[in-house]
Amino acid sequence: GAVVSQHPSRVICKSGTSVKIECRSLDFQATTMFWYRQFPKQSLMLMATSNEGSKATYEQGVEKDKFLINHASLTLSTLTVTSAHPEDSSFYICSASWTGDTQYFGPGTRLTVL
Amino acid sequence: QKEVEQNSGPLSVPEGAIASLNCTYSDRGSQSFFWYRQYSGKSPELIMFIYSNGDKEDGRFTAQLNKASQYVSLLIRDSQPSDSATYLCAVNSRGGADGLTFGKGTHLIIQP
Numbered sequence: 749g750a751v752v753s754q755h756p757s758r759v760i761c762k763s764g765t766s767v768k769i770e771c772r773s774l775d776f777q778a779t780t781m782f783w784y785r786q787f788p789k790q791s792l793m794l795m796a797t798s799n800e801g802s803k804a805t806y807e808q809g810v811e812k813d814k815f816l817i818n819h820a821s822l823t824l825s826t827l828t829v830t831s832a833h834p835e836d837s838s839f840y841i842c843s844a845s846w847t848g849d850t851q852y853f854g855p856g857t858r859l860t861v862l
Numbered sequence: 863q864k865e866v867e868q869n870s871g872p873l874s875v876p877e878g879a880i881a882s883l884n885c886t887y888s889d890r891g892s893q894s895f896f897w898y899r900q901y902s903g904k905s906p907e908l909i910m911f912i913y914s915n916g917d918k919e920d921g922r923f924t925a926q927l928n929k930a931s932q933y934v935s936l937l938i939r940d941s942q943p944s945d946s947a948t949y950l951c952a953v954n955s956r957g958g959a960d961g962l963t964f965g966k967g968t969h970l971i972i973q974p
Contacts, residue, residue, distance in 0.1 A: 791966040793964075841906070853907070
């Protein structure tokens with residue numbers, strides 16, 4: 749149980765384009781979903797927290813107009829990287845929680861912006 | 863600022879021995895503590911969590927928590943080469959549905 753999927757697993761795009769990443773909880777309803785980012789040799793850094801039907805809460809330093817988060821249902825959250833630039837290249841990982849505490853992570857999306 | 867500190871390693875342990883991984887955290891009000899395993903290029907996989915002081919055992923894994931010392935550890939008994947990975951300590955400071963603060967991880971190598 750507690751399976752979280754992400755799509756796509758890998759994306760390469762040109763600078764200036766927008767990229768949408770989907771995160772789905774497959775066998776449970778996630779009250780809260782989280783988005784993290786991990787640069788090479790670094791740890792995961794929380795970007796934002798989203799609850800179904802509410803606006804996402806962004807961490808300090810994360811541009812909410814650049815990283816658009818939509819949490820339309822209890823099983824789906826999306827992250828859109830708008831006008832992506834090479835410095836946005838990273839490993840984006842979502843997690844989902846139904847207990848309000850333990851988080852289960854998706855497999856991640858590796859974004860490369862050329 | 864919340865911080866979670868781990869020795870980056872690499873920590874090299876012979877197969878069959880006990881691997882001991884340590885983590886300290888700065889926020890004294892932290893309530894939940896997690897250990898994740900991350901293989902290169904993959905996302906983290908939950909190993910176990912602990913909320914109360916003391917030990918918690920799950921198979922070959924034992925988590926230890928000492929809130930007074932702000933210290934969490936993970937012991938892996940009978941280490942196997944497949945345990946070679948980066949182990950991430952994560953802390954939930956406020957409890958409930960709150961994002962996790964991760965350490966940078968300890969790279970563990972189990973030598974056959």
